[in-house]
Amino acid sequence: MIKILLNGINGRMGKTIENLSLNYDNLKISCGVDNVVTKNSTTPTYQNINDVKEDVDVIIDFSHPNSLDELLDYAIKNKIGIVLCTTGHTKEQLEKIKNASKEIPIFMSYNMSIGINVLQILIQKGLQALYKDYDIEITEKHHNQKLDSPSGTAIMLMNTIQDFVKQNFNEEVIFNHGRLGEKKREAKEIGVHAIRAGNIIGEHEVIFAGNNEIIELKHTALSRDVFAQGALKAALYLHGKEPKIYDMNSMLNL
Structure with missing residues (x-):
């Protein structure tokens, strides 16, 4: 025991x-x-x-x-x-x-969550095929009492992306937290957006957006x-x- x-x-x-x-x-x-x-x-x-x-x-x-x-x-x-x-x-x-x-x-x-950690593997697979030609954005949603932002899980996903890009392309991406102002999106920029509302337990999504298609990898905690x-x-x-x-x-x- x-x-x-x-x-x-x-x-x-x-x-x-x-x-x-x-x-x-x-x-x-x-x-x-x-x-x-x-x-x-x-x-x-x-x-x-x-x-x-x-x-x-x-x-x-x-x-x-x-x-x-x-x-x-x-x-x-x-x-x-x-x-x-x-x-x-x-x-x-x-x-x-x-x-x-x-x-x-x-x-x-x-x-x-086991599912979030499987999501990391799926993101790495997506990066292999999509990184050079698709824009990437991260969104996370939590309840209105959560103190830290972005969430620890969003940071984990950010690290997964950054590590993959460094190892495979020998470069770094730029994380833009809560985009604001009049400025075009840079090619290596990844937006990170935090939502705090109600009693949302936890939702994380990574979006790969190309010219003619969008791939969304999402995990939602129901309990x-x-x-x-x-x-x-x-x-x-x-x-x-x-x-x-x-x-x-x-x-x-x-």
């Missing part, structure tokens, strides 16, 4: 993960950490991770980048892995994650369950692994 510490347990994703974990017989949420502690919770919950008394095998983090330092310190001290599902980390924080991965296993993905399931599967996968950074491609063997 793998024992999980869930950071952000009382948030929307935290509650979804906690509920879905009941369907697994090989893991359990043994405790949680959150700024808000509810009295009627059946899972031991703390405001400070250093107050945790339970034994823990893996941490799942679905909270805020501000908690990164204490998570890494706790994980390194206790020699346990972390599944980082939080987005919006700074360059300095990403460097800290990289350094910590020399001591503990870290699973990191901007999106815990937060898809991210929760991915996080729990990642925790199972990470347990017992050697120190380094893992991702969805590692888990899915893509």
